Amino acid sequence: MAGPRLELPILQNWSCHNCGGCCRQHLIEVTEAEKQRILDQKWTAQDGIHGPVLEWHAGPPWRKRYRLAHQQDGGCVFLDDRGLCRIHAKFGESAKPLACRIYPYAFHPAGRSFVVSLRYSCPSVVGNRGTPVSQQSSALKRLAEAVIPAGAEKIPPPRLTADDRVDWPDFLAFVEALDHTLADPTAPLVVRLVRAVTWTTLVGQSAFEKLRGSRIRELIGLLMEAARVDLPALPQQIDQPSPMGRLYFRTLVAQYARKDTVTDLSGGLWGRWRLFRAILTFTRGTGDVPPLQERFRSVPFASLEKPFGPLEPEADEILTRYFRVKIQGLHFCGRAYYDVPFAEGFHSLALMLPVTLWLARWLAVGDGRERLSIDDISTALAVADHHHGYSPALGQAAARSRVRSLAETMDLTRLCLWYSQ
Template sequence: MANPRLELPVLQNWSCHNCGGCCRQHLIEITEAERQRIIDQKWTAADGVRLPVIEWHAGPPWNKRYRLAHQADGGCVFLDDRGLCRIHAKFGEAAKPLACRVYPYAFHPAGKTFAVSLRYSCPSVVANRGTPVIKQAGELRRLGELVIPPGAEKTPPPTLNGRDRVDWPDFLAFCEGLDHTLADPTSPIAVRIGRAVTWTTLMGQSAFETLRGTQIRELIVLLMEAARIDLPAFPENLDEPTALGQLYFRTLVAQYARKDTVADLSAGWMGRWRLFLAIMAFTRGQGEIPPLQSAFKPVPFAALKQTFGPLDPASDEILTRYFRVKIQGLHFCGPAYYDVPFVEGFHSLALMLPVTLWLARWLAAGAGRERLTVEDISTALTIADHHHGYSPALGQLASRRRVRSLAETGDLGRLCLWYAH
């Protein structure tokens, strides 16, 4: 699409700070044109890179898919000791693969416009460091012209509940309702997420065949008000999630806690066996938690069940910004999230709150602390969002059924509150 009109998140800043994290975490698949361009750059060992710089990634011999090669530690073959890209340094930013140029941004269709979101697997996004995104419109529009395929403006909105579909203006009204719910400064983030879970669950039980325009907006107001009445404040006495709900939750947490770099995926059968044993441990939920990456230390599952206290304002701000950017950027349903409906997609996004808080508790307990810090929240969110919407396992039917079960039984709301106290 030429000159795409973009909707940008107004509460997010970002600039690259050359931490090199993205170059160590992500597998970069390249197009045939990018492959040929890199071949034509004629890299040699004298340039400080390991050869070959491109590897066969997947696909049959007659339709191969290629990726950038990686160093022994999992870092991209073009990553230097300063955390900088050798392609960028030698040939300029435009010579890099498009996936590298776009990260951490993501573009999602929204009718006649495109919503822009960001991936919080980047520490600078989590920390809100850099130039306001709204001041980067020119560069993002240029990237959008490269990313957005022709005819993408004709993409229909996701269904609301798997059955009903409304037009883009009405669909965006539901997104605005979510954003309004989460923007409320008078309640902690767990309460706001709990309210949003309540009224989106009611949405999933409703029919929208004949409702349009003003009727849709009136319904959203009624749903939001019902959710506020149902959860006016953080409860003094919390309902513990059910045993089955906690089992489903732990198996989903295990997917978010993994680290699937090229180095990890190349660990062979021993790596797969260790991962199997770890998943079994998460299923049981007893004994010590097996560390799924170096950020975590083995601590008892029981250590994470105690209260870690309420979130401090800085942590609440990070999580609020995370959810609002994802919602404003439509980064939770449809093509942006395994093609799932609005309601299911938001419930998966809401699950990110207890997942992040559980991982933050793990980090704190591993350091011998009983209170969460901003660093715990930031690190946990970076780890979890690396997978959210990008891990094939989370898009499989088994994982989706667990999320639906958590929402239908009320355990999703209980988990949000339980791990926020």
């Protein structure tokens, strides 16, 4: 059998560098078969395992769902002192739960083929470190066969707008146009991103009804050109986002700044109360930013609103690669992103620019600096992308309606420009 046809990102390198970060920050739910396999592996104190390897974490007593147990510091029970996986070391890579084998990859249907995206919560993905993904097709094919269900090629494309769905070739024409907008080498990232926000907002407001094929491509071309004419270069004057836009933004950024490891989630009532108070402070936006995780220090909200200078070329490269990998990998709408339509999903993705830059400013100010370093941007991107498409809070109606409102009022554009200066 030939297996699924995969389209791999050409811009991205990745190999695991055994930092162990993913084994500290994710909850790994296991299937019944994986649970049995792990129990059959018969882990003992001689292997360095003290206590149960699995925990009941969801479902009623008659249909329990299990996840891998965690150590006191939040790391997976199988993570050893050198940051290596004990299952991998003793039984080989294929003996690990599928979720561990797949990370940081994600496979998404794209008509007759499947596209591959990557999660930027992994520092090696952000740093573009390792073997080009385009050269890893055999290993990825094996993973794809394990993860892609039978009949997946019949999955319809994500909705284009709330009310419209086109077929795969037309849908992919929109995605290709988006990637083309982001690839323009003549403009800085923020200009390209704002142009894309502008034309996708028009897509979101349009009714496509009988428009199909070449007529759709013609329309996309016109929308892209209008967006380019509307913003030929960085504007001289950059307006602050509206008070409502800033409020919505802070509420969303608080979700991206959270930490949700087992240790953080097991803080009980006191932990939830502290989180609630922190979110209220984010809503007010005055005084000091409450540090939602250890790496962030308490700094005044106002200190994050001053200009930090334009993005360095290296930062532009990292963020451009991020957006293009997510777009090419369809990692921003449909099943890959809370089942939202194309335009809304792209607006959530575009919001990652101000979110990342805001978090990077927070790291820089906490360190006594007024300029962003590449480390600030890389760390901020990894922190934010951990949640993007995976934190249930971002898929809830309230968060989605805030993103839609930011796009409709043009505050999304203002946020992108404001935090890029």
